[in-house]
Amino acid sequence: MRKYVIAGNWKMNKIVAESVTLAQEIVEVAKNISKVEIVISPTYLATAKVADAVKGSNVKVAVQDVHFEDQGAYTGKVSVDMVKELGVEYVIVGHSEQRQYFGETNETVNKKVKKVLEAGLKPIICIGETLDERNAGKLEDVLSAQINGAYANISNTDALKTIIAYEPVWAIGTGVVATESQAQEAHVIVRSFLKKLYGSSVADSITIQYGGSMNASNAGGLLQQNDIDGGLIGGASLQAESFIAIVEAAEKIA
Numbered sequence: 001m002r003k004y005v006i007a008g009n010w011k012m013n014k015i016v017a018e019s020v021t022l023a024q025e026i027v028e029v030a031k032n033i034s035k036v037e038i039v040i041s042p043t044y045l046a047t048a049k050v051a052d053a054v055k056g057s058n059v060k061v062a063v064q065d066v067h068f069e070d071q072g073a074y075t076g077k078v079s080v081d082m083v084k085e086l087g088v089e090y091v092i093v094g095h096s097e098q099r100q101y102f103g104e105t106n107e108t109v110n111k112k113v114k115k116v117l118e119a120g121l122k123p124i125i126c127i128g129e130t131l132d133e134r135n136a137g138k139l140e141d142v143l144s145a146q147i148n149g150a151y152a153n154i155s156n157t158d159a160l161k162t163i164i165a166y167e168p169v170w171a172i173g174t175g176v177v178a179t180e181s182q183a184q185e186a187h188v189i190v191r192s193f194l195k196k197l198y199g200s201s202v203a204d205s206i207t208i209q210y211g212g213s214m215n216a217s218n219a220g221g222l223l224q225q226n227d228i229d230g231g232l233i234g235g236a237s238l239q240a241e242s243f244i245a246i247v248e249a250a251e252k253i254a
């Protein structure tokens with residue numbers, strides 16, 4: 001049985017005080033939610049205070065990236081131990097913005113996934129094709145390379161602790177959402193690659209989120225698709241109202 005997971009990626013938005021307020025608003029509504037895992041991912045600076053604000057609630061905290069080394073001369077970077085100490089449970093790994101702007105590769109994604117799992121945290125592994133790749137008929141090749149790369153030398157037991165976020169790059173932050181059938185079709189492809197690596201029972205247990213301009217109006221239709229088990233939400237996670245509407249849509253379907 002797969003768990004619905006709705007995660008808000010706040011990216012480089014909100015100062016600490018604003019982050020705490022938003023977290024508190026989400027905690028209030030989360031009291032009525034029992035079937036959906038709710039995750040929020042503030043900036044590193046707000047992580048400690050947001051983790052305090054959600055303590056004792058059913059809202060979990062993620063960070064938006066980590067380094068794959070334990071410590072050392074890596075200016076600007078943060079290790080898994082540092083975030084674990086704050087009460088973080090999830091780590092977003094391989095977001096397309098990391099891949100596009102900061103040199104993230106399938107190899108560094110794999111190193112990070114291993115480190116996150118070693119620390120007892122859960123990676124949300126982001127994959128997805130660009131518009132050029134989709135138009136060139138390379139959807140399956142891209143997803144296969146990203147999945148095989150991310151999961152290299154990851155055991156069945158560890159694979160079960162992961163979440164995948166399928167995020168077509170052309171839909172992220174653009175307001176252009178994948179249609180329900182485009183998204184479902186890609187999720188089936190993703191699950192078929194997981195089946196090749198781990199067999200049906202593991203593949204059928206891994207939560208695959210959709211990400212890319214998901215909002216309060218389109219969430220219900222997307223989340224009703226058989227292989228869409230949640231969402232990774234950017235823009236619409238920055239206001240309590242729209243994020244909560246997505247969480248409530250998932251709760252109805254779950």
Ligand code: PEP
Pocket residue numbers: 009167171172173174175211212213214232233234235236
């Ligand atoms: C994201 O950045 O993961 C994302 C899905 O953003 P948005 O919802 O704004 O498209």
